[in-house]
Amino acid sequence: MxxxxxxxxxxxxxxxxxxxxxxxxxxxxxxxxxxxxxxxxxxxxxxxxxxxxxxxxxxxxxxxxxxxxxxxxxxxxxSEEVAAAIETLGGLAARIAPARAWTHGEAAREARLCWNHLAGRLGVALHARLVAEGWLTPAPGGWDATAEGRARLAATGVAIGEAERSPRFAAHRCIARDCMDWSERRPHLAGGLGREIARAWLGRGWLRRLPAVGEGDLLARRRIAVTPEGARGLRESLGLATA
CATH class of the missing domain: 1.10.10.10 (Winged helix-like DNA-binding domain superfamily/Winged helix DNA-binding domain)
Structure with a gap:
């Protein structure tokens, strides 16, 4: 090979x-x-x-x-590996040229999609919250979710069963993995759980995609915003405060 x-x-x-x-x-x-x-x-x-x-x-x-x-x-x-490589290269470019101003707007830094999962400050805050509360537990190559973590996320509409449909989960009970955030330089959640969280919260209207800001907008449809219903739901179900 x-x-x-x-x-x-x-x-x-x-x-x-x-x-x-x-x-x-x-x-x-x-x-x-x-x-x-x-x-x-x-x-x-x-x-x-x-x-x-x-x-x-x-x-x-x-x-x-x-x-x-x-x-x-x-x-x-x-694949997820291609998306992870692109996000990682973005983060590397930001670290190599730290003096370069962020030019993509605060909306993109606050919340965006990294392929099929949440990124930006929202994604990083979610990762930190789940780990701090013990709702995620380390697994080979990433994270598994505890029983309470599964219950809390399922209550927000996340399809835990779909998140578990991967060879990585079958082999290591790894339901999620870290993805180093391009703008925040801290991890957000990728993998099956990251995908299903984004899918569920967009589907129930807790999150909405923001429109492009012009022709050739590289972050078109990646910028997202938390809706008032979403802010309330995230606060009540996960204790996650949003801007």
Whole structure:
């Protein structure tokens, strides 16, 4: 088996992410939504033909998954590992150039999606709250949830059973893992539990996606806000205060 950390494979994957247009497309897909080539071309500021070439290369390289529906082809990140790599690179870039001002607005820093889970101050605060209360317990490679943790999260609409449907949980009872937050530089929750929390709270209207702020907005549909109902529900069910 080829070592993925060897110079050849590592350089090839890094090169796929390094092109500015491809980097913008990958950042846009961190919203967790599947986008068409036309949408991604506009975000990247390239022609449709150029976008198609970039997308084909990223799909061949294992970064993207493609779903054909009618005459459209929808693109999404291929896996949680790809999303984690993008978030980690964002955090590394912020640490290397710490003097660079945050340019994405306070809404993005307060709460956003990191592919399919919560990030920003909200995601970090949730992680800290669950750990501090003992509702998460360490497991190989991440976290399991205690009986009380499961009950409290289930009461907010989280499908615990769906969160457990993963080989990692079957092997290690790992229901969630840490993902280092790009802006806060502290961990938020990823994995099955992180996914199901975001899905449940968006679905019941506790969270809502915020609109894009302009053409080519890299964080379009990633910015989220806690609704008044959500603020009340998070406070009452988890003791989590939101801004």
């Amino acid at each position: 080829t070592d993925p950390t060897a110079p050849g494979p590592l350089a090839a994957t890094a090169a796929l992410m390094a092109d500015p247009a491809r980097a913008r497309m990958l950042a846009a897909l961190m919203s967790g939504e599947a986008l068409t080539a036309g949408e991604l071309a506009r975000i990247a500021g390239v022609t449709a033909a150029t976008a198609s070439g970039h997308l084909a290369r990223m799909a061949d390289g294992g970064l993207l998954a493609v779903h054909a529906q009618g005459r459209h082809r929808y693109h999404r990140l291929a």
